[in-house]
Amino acid sequence: MTATLPSELREVFARCAEAELVTVDASGRPRARAVASRYREGGPCIDVVGARPPISDPHVALLFSADVPTVLVQGTAYADEALHVRPERVYAWDADDAEPRMFDAHLEEVRSGHNEEPEVPHAAPGGGSGHWDPRLEAVSSALLACVGPDGFPFAARLDVTPDARGGVLRLPWLPVGMPVEPGPACLHATGNGPCVHGDLLAGAEGWRVVPHAVA
Structure with a gap:
């Protein structure tokens, strides 16, 4: 599929030696980590x-957020000497408040950022009280990973507002096109910050992550 993408997106893959990989564990919860990536021009x-x-x-996702545009690749993974991610859908944001351009492997053309794939069940929020770690007070930005209604993980890097009194991490804004709904989530802090696993919930004050485990 990559050969049909605009050259500016292929150049992002080639320039960025690092990306953030989001997987879905056996319990249906997203897991995010920084990885080294490699791309061969026009490769599948x-x-x-x-x-x-x-x-x-x-079902996995790769987020390239160190360049412009920000690019999210949703794909299927298989392994031999390396882990290969075959793109199924690609989102590209030219600005934080812009609607993403979307490229679909089945259509091989640009279409709206609206996801038209059939919905599949995914894990519900775990519930229960949060676990607050003092390290969370220093988190100002992070990758937010969740599982979309089609079963593919979705990720974006965004601002975070720690609320120690409330025991939650508040999300002042979410990128256009991110399919958020209550459920398990992962927050991977920028740099050497902590990785948080918990519940993504909506409320009167907007979206928030209730931390259940902090690594």
Whole structure:
């Protein structure tokens, strides 16, 4: 599929030696981590090289957020010497408040950012009280990963507002096109910050993540 993408997106894959990989574990919860990536011009896949993360579900996502445009690749993964991600759908944001351009492997053309794939059940919020870690007070931006209604993980890098009193991480804004709904989520903080697993919930004050585990 990559050969049909605009050259500016292929150049992002080629320039960025690192990406953030989102997988879905056996319980249906998203897991995010920084990985080394490799791309060959016009190739069918984007490769994850180095340490190979466990893959319970072939539905994965790769976020390239260190360049413009920001690019999210949703794809299916298979492994041999490396982990190969075959793109199924690609989103590209030219600005934080812009509607993403979307490219679909089945159509091989640009279409609206609205996802028209059939919905599949995914894990419900775990519930229960949150676990607040003092390290969370320093988090100002992070990758938010969730599982979309089509079963593919979805991720975006965004601003975070810690609320120690409320025991939650508040999300002042979400990118246009992100299919958020209550459920399990992962927040991977910028740099060497913590990785948070918890519940993504909506409320009168907007979306928030209730932390259940902090690594």
